[in-house]
Amino acid sequence: MRIPYETSPALGREFIELAPEVVAVILLTLGAGWQQACSAADVNADAGEVLMTERLRDGMRSALKNSPLKLIVLPGTESRSKSSVLLPDGRTDIPLMMIEVFLRTQEHDPHAIIECKRIAGSDTHLCREYLVEGVDRFASGKYGENHAVDFMVGYVLSGISAAAVSGVNAYLSRVSRTADRLVPVVFIDSQTWHSRHARAKPSDFIDLHHAFLMVADGAESE
Amino acid sequence: MGALIDLSQLPPPNMVEAASAGAHEYRLHQNWRELPAMISDIIKLSLGEIEKQPLKLKAAAVGRRRDLMLLDELTMAHRNLGAQLAFLNTKFRDGLTQGKQENWGLDARELKGLELLQTRDMRHFQIADDLSIYNHSKAQRPRAREIYRAPLLIVKEMSLGQPRAIVAVADQDLIFTDSYFAASLPLHQKQLAHLLAMVLSSALASWFFGLTASEFGTYKRKLLIRDVEMLPVPEFSSAVGSAAGQRLLALEKALREREVEAEDWNTVDEAVFDLYGLGDSDRVVIRDGLLRAGWQWEDGREASIVPSDSRVEVASYAGTFLSVMDGWFSVRKKRHMRAEIVDLPKEAALRVVRFVLEDGPGQGSVSVINPDGELRNVLARIGKRLKVKIATAVSAERELRVHGRNEVVIIKPAARRHWMGIAALEDADAVVAESFVGGRA
Numbered sequence: 107m108r109i110p111y112e113t114s115p116a117l118g119r120e121f122i123e124l125a126p127e128v129v130a131v132i133l134l135t136l137g138a139g140w141q142q143a144c145s146a147a148d149v150n151a152d153a154g155e156v157l158m159t160e161r162l163r164d165g166m167r168s169a170l171k172n173s174p175l176k177l178i179v180l181p182g183t184e185s186r187s188k189s190s191v192l193l194p195d196g197r198t199d200i201p202l203m204m205i206e207v208f209l210r211t212q213e214h215d216p217h218a219i220i221e222c223k224r225i226a227g228s229d230t231h232l233c234r235e236y237l238v239e240g241v242d243r244f245a246s247g248k249y250g251e252n253h254a255v256d257f258m259v260g261y262v263l264s265g266i267s268a269a270a271v272s273g274v275n276a277y278l279s280r281v282s283r284t285a286d287r288l289v290p291v292v293f294i295d296s297q298t299w300h301s302r303h304a305r306a307k308p309s310d311f312i313d314l315h316h317a318f319l320m321v322a323d324g325a326e327s328e
Numbered sequence: 329m330g331a332l333i334d335l336s337q338l339p340p341p342n343m344v345e346a347a348s349a350g351a352h353e354y355r356l357h358q359n360w361r362e363l364p365a366m367i368s369d370i371i372k373l374s375l376g377e378i379e380k381q382p383l384k385l386k387a388a389a390v391g392r393r394r395d396l397m398l399l400d401e402l403t404m405a406h407r408n409l410g411a412q413l414a415f416l417n418t419k420f421r422d423g424l425t426q427g428k429q430e431n432w433g434l435d436a437r438e439l440k441g442l443e444l445l446q447t448r449d450m451r452h453f454q455i456a457d458d459l460s461i462y463n464h465s466k467a468q469r470p471r472a473r474e475i476y477r478a479p480l481l482i483v484k485e486m487s488l489g490q491p492r493a494i495v496a497v498a499d500q501d502l503i504f505t506d507s508y509f510a511a512s513l514p515l516h517q518k519q520l521a522h523l524l525a526m527v528l529s530s531a532l533a534s535w536f537f538g539l540t541a542s543e544f545g546t547y548k549r550k551l552l553i554r555d556v557e558m559l560p561v562p563e564f565s566s567a568v569g570s571a572a573g574q575r576l577l578a579l580e581k582a583l584r585e586r587e588v589e590a591e592d593w594n595t596v597d598e599a600v601f602d603l604y605g606l607g608d609s610d611r612v613v614i615r616d617g618l619l620r621a622g623w624q625w626e627d628g629r630e631a632s633i634v635p636s637d638s639r640v641e642v643a644s645y646a647g648t649f650l651s652v653m654d655g656w657f658s659v660r661k662k663r664h665m666r667a668e669i670v671d672l673p674k675e676a677a678l679r680v681v682r683f684v685l686e687d688g689p690g691q692g693s694v695s696v697i698n699p700d701g702e703l704r705n706v707l708a709r710i711g712k713r714l715k716v717k718i719a720t721a722v723s724a725e726r727e728l729r730v731h732g733r734n735e736v737v738i739i740k741p742a743a744r745r746h747w748m749g750i751a752a753l754e755d756a757d758a759v760v761a762e763s764f765v766g767g768r769a
Contacts, residue, residue: 116728116729116730116731116758116762117714117716117721117728117729117730117731120732120733121731121759121762122685122731122734122735122736122759122762122763123763124656124760124763125763126660126662127656127657127659127660127663128656128763130659130660131656131659134659172605172606172607173607173655174607174608174609174651174652174655175656176397176757204760204761205397206393206757206758206760207761293660294659294660
């Protein structure tokens with residue numbers, strides 16, 4: 107979420123660092139939104155990724171209604187990996203915008219991106235897709251090239267979230283990318299994971315926060 | 329009128345910059361033209377936005393960011409009053425123009441015998457019970473008989489001495505003059521008429537009119553039909569049936585029989601906020617909007633530039649600022665923020681508040697500390713600690729946020745208008761937004 111910023115009457119060299127709180131807010135909003143999404147009968151292990159993402163997006167908006175945290179959940183949008191790319195080359199699932207940053211900068215690109223994938227620890231194809239079609243879009247700079255932190259969501263179709271993480275990490279081991287492994291972190295009360303990925307210069311590395319959301323009739327309760 | 333649309337600075341071709349230069353304050357200053365607009369007075373608005381939502385043009389000129397955000401939310405969440413009245417096959421109409429005798433060209437006989445509501449016959453929620461009887465056969469513009477059919481939701485065009493609209497309901501047919509406009513509602517919608525009278529009299533309506541009305545809020549005190557019809561209102565039937573709606577109806581019934589006290593207005597406003605489902609920060613924005621609408625009158629303008637009291641207005645500012653920051657810190661419960669207000673003497677030109685970030689969970693707290701010297705000593709100490717030349721900066725920018733690793737110091741002129749709740753919300757928003765600059769969020 108590295109945003110260009112207009113000249114302001116702020117002075118001083120170091121600003122208060124709210125990044126951990128921003129990450130926590132987004133993870134909590136994801137959890138609250140998913141809770142609401144799961145009340146819909148069509149959110150189940152047979153549902154497509156797009157339907158679950160639409161339900162999640164609606165749930166997040168509802169969770170943020172009347173919240174003092176002025177985050178905006180944008181519709182899924184076509185995106186361009188660089189300003190030099192004219193035709194959209196990606197489709198971000200859940201872009202987030204912080205309204206104050208937008209109002210100050212008129213920065214239309216999202217300030218955080220959440221990419222969503224179906225996953226199950228026992229399904230090596232889905233674990234690979236989570237990496238190749240998800241994580242690697244951030245690592246390659248296709249998504250969030252100017253962001254330092256972004257987010258991944260895994261809809262756990264069967265098993266438990268730890269098994270899904272194991273499946274993803276097992277794939278990373280097989281392709282000799284152990285540095286990219288997901289590790290558990292304590293940001294909020296519920297379990298989430300973190301990974302860090304090098305990017306081509308001049309970009310710095312990107313931190314990804316992963317939330318694995320249990321799909322009611324497929325996944326085992328944890 | 330203090331608003332200005334600054335096209336002279338050659339903004340990008342698709343942008344207009346609008347600034348509220350706070351001329352209400354400067355007007356009272358001999359050299360007001362020399363005083364600069366502040367950065368926080370400037371809002372950028374794309375031409376596309378203006379075309380999509382014309383209400384925003386004035387709002388961007390006289391309002392602030394939080395005003396625009398709330399305006400956006402309300403207009404997206406609710407249909408406007410005019411559209412909802414149209415579903416009931418009614419709308420606001422201007423009243424009778426009797427005019428000079430030489431202009432009495434139209435037949436007014438069907439109005440004869442009805443009571444006549446004239447300029448001074450209506451107060452908040454009350455219609456005088458000794459109205460005169462209309463007895464002319466002709467008038468310049470008598471209007472159609474059916475627009476005078478009860479129940480009538482009547483709005484007075486001019487506000488008197490304060491920024492709340494004067495609205496009442498007539499439960500019997502009557503003629504209103506053109507110093508009013510009114511909507512004749514279906515007979516079975518009496519409760520709705522009374523509920524709308526409360527909504528239109530509330531701080532929320534005054535805030536909205538101040539931001540969007542074509543004349544009201546531009547050193548004129550007049551409401552037009554269009555202004556009122558643009559007000560977003562909750563869906564009629566659910567509003568009347570809601571708990572907040574029922575509270576408003578009970579209070580309106582009481583206020584038809586007695587004077588409205590200051591405490592009644594607070595009750596009206598809170599119930600209207602509940603009706604709209606507004607959160608705490610939105611209530612701050614609207615209460616401040618009512619205050620700002622009061623700057624149309626000299627008393628309000630003068631009150632806005634009275635030096636703020638560190639223990640009252642500045643303390644309230646600090647509490648509101650912390651409420652925004654608490655919203656972020658409470659998510660992880662790992663850190664909290666507290667405020668220290670420097671207790672400067674009333675005659676000091678500036679006020680200073682320091683917000684300090686501390687480890688551990690907790691609620692924001694506000695304390696008042698001894699300045700330990702004069703204002704210049706206070707500024708010098710802050711500047712030395714945070715390695716910033718404050719004296720130089722404050723001569724160029726009248727509002728400053730001075731940042732340190734775990735603190736931010738807010739320095740502003742002493743006038744109350746700089747320490748309003750909406751300023752606190754926006755200053756806190758700025759601190760949050762500035763934390764994005766580091767690129768680690």
